[in-house]
Amino acid sequence: MNIEEAKSLFIATHDAGATLYGMKRTSPLRSTADSGEQMYEVEYRDHAGKKIRGMIPFYVRDLGDYLLTIFHEQGRTGEIYLVRKSDGKASEIPGEYIPSLSGNNEILYNKSVNRRSFRPNYIDSEWDFLDIVKDRENNLYYTAIRCNNSGLCPHILYRASPAPGGEFTYKPLSVENETVWGFCVDGDGNVLYGLAGGRWMRSVRADGVPGELIPTVRKTNGDSPVYVCNFVWSSTEGIMALYSFMGDYDEKSYTFTPYHEPRHFLMTLKNGQFEKVREINLPFTNNFPTSTNLSHVAGKVIYSHYHGGVTTLIDLSSEEFYRETPCPVQANMVINNLLYHFDKNGLALTRVDIEDGTTTHIYKLDRARLEGYTVAHILDVSETCILLGAYRMSDKHYLLMRMNVDNEITILKDIPGGGVSLFTSLD
Numbered sequence: 001m002n003i004e005e006a007k008s009l010f011i012a013t014h015d016a017g018a019t020l021y022g023m024k025r026t027s028p029l030r031s032t033a034d035s036g037e038q039m040y041e042v043e044y045r046d047h048a049g050k051k052i053r054g055m056i057p058f059y060v061r062d063l064g065d066y067l068l069t070i071f072h073e074q075g076r077t078g079e080i081y082l083v084r085k086s087d088g089k090a091s092e093i094p095g096e097y098i099p100s101l102s103g104n105n106e107i108l109y110n111k112s113v114n115r116r117s118f119r120p121n122y123i124d125s126e127w128d129f130l131d132i133v134k135d136r137e138n139n140l141y142y143t144a145i146r147c148n149n150s151g152l153c154p155h156i157l158y159r160a161s162p163a164p165g166g167e168f169t170y171k172p173l174s175v176e177n178e179t180v181w182g183f184c185v186d187g188d189g190n191v192l193y194g195l196a197g198g199r200w201m202r203s204v205r206a207d208g209v210p211g212e213l214i215p216t217v218r219k220t221n222g223d224s225p226v227y228v229c230n231f232v233w234s235s236t237e238g239i240m241a242l243y244s245f246m247g248d249y250d251e252k253s254y255t256f257t258p259y260h261e262p263r264h265f266l267m268t269l270k271n272g273q274f275e276k277v278r279e280i281n282l283p284f285t286n287n288f289p290t291s292t293n294l295s296h297v298a299g300k301v302i303y304s305h306y307h308g309g310v311t312t313l314i315d316l317s318s319e320e321f322y323r324e325t326p327c328p329v330q331a332n333m334v335i336n337n338l339l340y341h342f343d344k345n346g347l348a349l350t351r352v353d354i355e356d357g358t359t360t361h362i363y364k365l366d367r368a369r370l371e372g373y374t375v376a377h378i379l380d381v382s383e384t385c386i387l388l389g390a391y392r393m394s395d396k397h398y399l400l401m402r403m404n405v406d407n408e409i410t411i412l413k414d415i416p417g418g419g420v421s422l423f424t425s426l427d
Helices: none
Strands: 008-014 017-023 039-041 056-062 066-073 076-084 090-092 140-145 155-162 168-172 180-185 191-195 200-204 210-215 217-219 225-234 239-250 255-270 273-280 294-297 300-307 310-315 323-327 333-335 338-343 348-352 359-364 373-381 385-392 398-404 409-415 419-425
Touching (some): 140 180, 180 225, 239 273, 294 333, 294 338, 373 398, 398 419
Antiparallel strands (some): 008 017, 008 419, 017 039, 200 210, 217 225, 239 255, 338 348, 348 359, 373 385, 385 398, 398 409
16 A cells, blocks of 8 residues: 555545545645645555455544554455555455454543544444554554353453564453453553453553453442442553552451542552552542543643643653642543544644643634535544545535645645545544
8 A cells, every 4th residue: 555655644535435545644734725635546456566446445543653444345345454654565364353442331441432522534344442552662452352162252362563574463461261451551562451241450561471350449348349440551560550449458357447538549460460659638529530521742641630620641651650730621632643623513632731731722713714615524633734535516526635833725636426435544
């Protein structure tokens, strides 16, 4: 695939199916005189260099050094590839290792799944919620279904490791017959995954050695909860969690002494179990960290905590760097490794400084300039412009269009009778 120079990709749907396009750059120019985008149709070629025709693109996911690409085949999901971005070399994923969505587990967070209040990748496809994570060695982690002789078909957690020739090797990491619901991976390849039902978690070391089961809710003999795991994430130095403790429990005497109010603790995964690091005294009434308010940005993990009209940026990068910083807005997106608040209704962008919580107004676009168009999708946002998918009311054509900070509109592609089903910027 000739994607080496692409800075972004999008799939245009039309009567004949769909076409994958690349954009070599998104122009920072504030003028409509020259759009600056070099748009081209992505080609697929076999080992002999001959062009392959009839492939219908369905989905693309950026995975750092690789892309996950899915093609339709006669109305069904057909071939799935991992494509090296440096040279476009494609490696087909064997049938037994095809990624599959596992059960929903909201307490285990991966930055590969971005369910923020504003998502530039707006697709409502189940593939958009598939966890695929990489470590420092560019190994990829995801779940796939494998049925065994007993008739069970658990979701297995796999590590896909790139080989020198551009292919991949696949290794199962989860314990046999355990179905994985959500997982976290740190930079060294240590894993924590949830089990079906959400009651248990298990860690697996980078060398493949599994740990003991970890309960998400610990109860006394009288069934009173001692603690609850609220959220788990990959920090800069390992895997961490936020727990709520309801009281003290004496294992010898089976005595439970409740607190007046729950106490919240930052925890870190050590030797297969979570251990207390520090107590956090922020109010957590229905506002624990979630995939809508946690951001990986500039080498940090930043939680935008909101309570009683007050927003606080919390550094959850590691136990050492924990810090609470007041901030006037809730952050909801990352652009070029910087944190922002984007108001999709007002088309306003505000940069957030993660060090001191101060904000910088970038722009507020004039929505009146979009009269005559019906905006279907906000495809991408930068400090110089936004990309929109919109229907022109005069002829109902779907347009890929750019609106810059001078409120000038440039039509980048006219897609009569179709639309854009996916847009993704590439690292």
